[in-house]
Amino acid sequence: MNHHAIQLYDYHIWANNRFFERLKELPYSVYTQEIQSVFPSMAETIVHMYTTDTIYLGVIREKNMDEIQASIIQAQEKIKGKGPEEMGALYTELAEQYKAFFNSQEDMNKPIAPEHPAYGRLETQLSEIIQHVVNHGTYHRGNLTAMLRQQGYPSVPTDYIFYLYERQTMN
Template sequence: MISFQAYFLKLAQYNQWANQQLYAVLNTLDNSQLHQLQPNFFDSIIKTANHIWVGDTLWLGRIDGNQPAKYQLDSVVFQDIQRLTTARVQLDQALIQYIQNLTEQDILGKVSYSRLGEMLQENLYDVLAHIFNHQTHHRGQLHSMVFAMTGQSLALDMIYFQRIKA
């Protein structure tokens, strides 16, 4: 039977791999393509990619015991893809390291945090599941925007990652 830690570590490693695949393509786009208005909730590739980074940064700050920086969910912290790529690589590694240091007891525990002045408490395993599901959701939006713009489709399904890691 797989442990929670092993399962979430697999999700973190898949997340890192999928981001590497996606960002390799994003780095081939020019600035006008990255900022082009799209029929998407966050309006563009760069805004959507920033939203994923901001969400992860906020959640990691909540669960690792440090309150995160005060970003809004639509903050554009990085205007250029190279700086965002560097930050994404660092954040993916930080998520992996965080999970590597968890025990089963930690994962079964609660996390308390403040959101907009309200104190909230969640199961850590629910928060971890949310982090990775949130990324997958928005990576799909990025994939759709890239495909609409370039015709390039990406194989980002987890099964592809599992096959190369087997």
């Protein structure tokens, strides 16, 4: 299926992979260094991103809140003490679960109505939730870039336009 939301998710995977490749080039201490930022370290930012992606996989699968809470607990156990290379592998596994879900869908714009314990029911579309996952990742990759720069290291470009250029050269 060729849908813009799937292309955006492919960008999300591409950008995460680029960032993990950059982290592998740097000393491990860069990953765990405490920094004054949105999260106290790059490690905690990446854990937050992974947990959030796990939550939204449950949301798009239309799981109930108890099932989503259970998946959060499982994810937190799985990621404890993992370094950037291991986290990159876990992100790849999670992306495969997203792709398998997308492949099972006939309508990426189908209506869904997730329930949030504090905000209530949201009438939306599957593609809008995917857009949120991508936006959330983009926001936090920006945080990670700032954290790298605070530590004196350059980041790696992960803008959508660079993904499009790279994709074009591959076709």
